[in-house]
Amino acid sequence: MSCELGLKLNELNELNELEELAKMVERSQKEVWRLTPWLLIALLLGNFILMAFDAREINSGQRVVRVWTQAAADFVQSPVTSITSSVSNYFQSFASLRSAQSENDILKQRVQELEVEIKQKQELTAENERLKSLLDLREKTQYKVLTARIIGRDPSVWFDSSIINRGSLDGVKLNMPVVTDGGLVGRVTAVGPLTSQVDLITRDKSGVGAVVGQVGSSNALGVISGTSKRDVLEMRYVPGTVPVEVGSIVYTTGQDGIYPSGLKVGEVVEVREGSATTPQQIFIRPSAGLSSMQEVGILIYEPPAKETFEQKLPNAVSTPKSGR
Secondary structure, three states: OHHHHHHHHHHHHHHHHHHHHHHHHHHHHHHHHHHHHHHHHHHHHHHHHHHHHHOEOOOOOOEHHHHHHHHHHHHHHHHHHHHHHHHHHHHHHHHHHHHHHHHHHHHHHHHHHHHHHHHHHHHHHHHHHHHHHHHHHHHHOOOEEEEEEEEEEEOOOOOOEEEEOOOHHHOOOOOOEEEOOOOEEEEEEEEOOOOEEEEEOOOOOOOEEEEEOOOOOOOOEEEEEEOOOOOOEEEEEEOOOOOOOOOOEEEEOOOOOOOOOOOEEEEEEEEEOOOOOOOEEEEEEEOOOOOOOOEEEEEEOOOOOOOOOOOOOOOOOOOOOOOO
């Protein structure tokens, strides 16, 4: 009995194992069927990749995979390169702008320096021309001419005067005439060792003996003094019966005991006619360019001494003063 019972138990165990094996096979089959589509897709994808990797272009003979890889890399690399290039160009432009601004500042400074040099050369050229004209004046006049530079001015109407850089140490004396190549300027009214003061003919108290036309050939004699207008002189005491025309040249007569005769004073610009009893009013524009002069010439001139009278009636004639 025990042997039969053991055989039956063995048979039952074998049956159980067979059932479990059958169940496992069944599960395996189901899992295989479930995974079959995915395996098929994987195989197809792998086959496609292998085919693509091995595929080549007809024209160039390059592998298609390499071409696609390069295309993908270009797609990613192109924006990165553009951004990098833009940033680099920005900083380069900024650096170039800084450099250009610095160069522009240097060029501006150089232009200013050149303008100063040109102006200095122009001033030197103009000064040389003025000095040359004064040298020519030496040859034209019979008097020695001492050149001087204007170093100060008093532009007021009531006291038109200038300061020159010549004084008594240079031989300058009171009342010496001052001229330019254009004509008469004035006279020396104060002298120091190194500088002197010149009163211009435009001063209201300046008295210059003058004649309209050439000395000795005209009867239009008078006295010139300054007016309220800086560029206009007035000639008085010219008889109303003497004809005077606009545009005539006025010269010094030498009868005032200060200026030598024949110095050009200016040009007649207006004539207010008088009569037999009323003198004319003649207005003259100075020819010396008083407002723009920078160098002048001092005439080393002393008028001849006036002789004293040997005899005179009491209270009739005063003894004339010699010199100035």
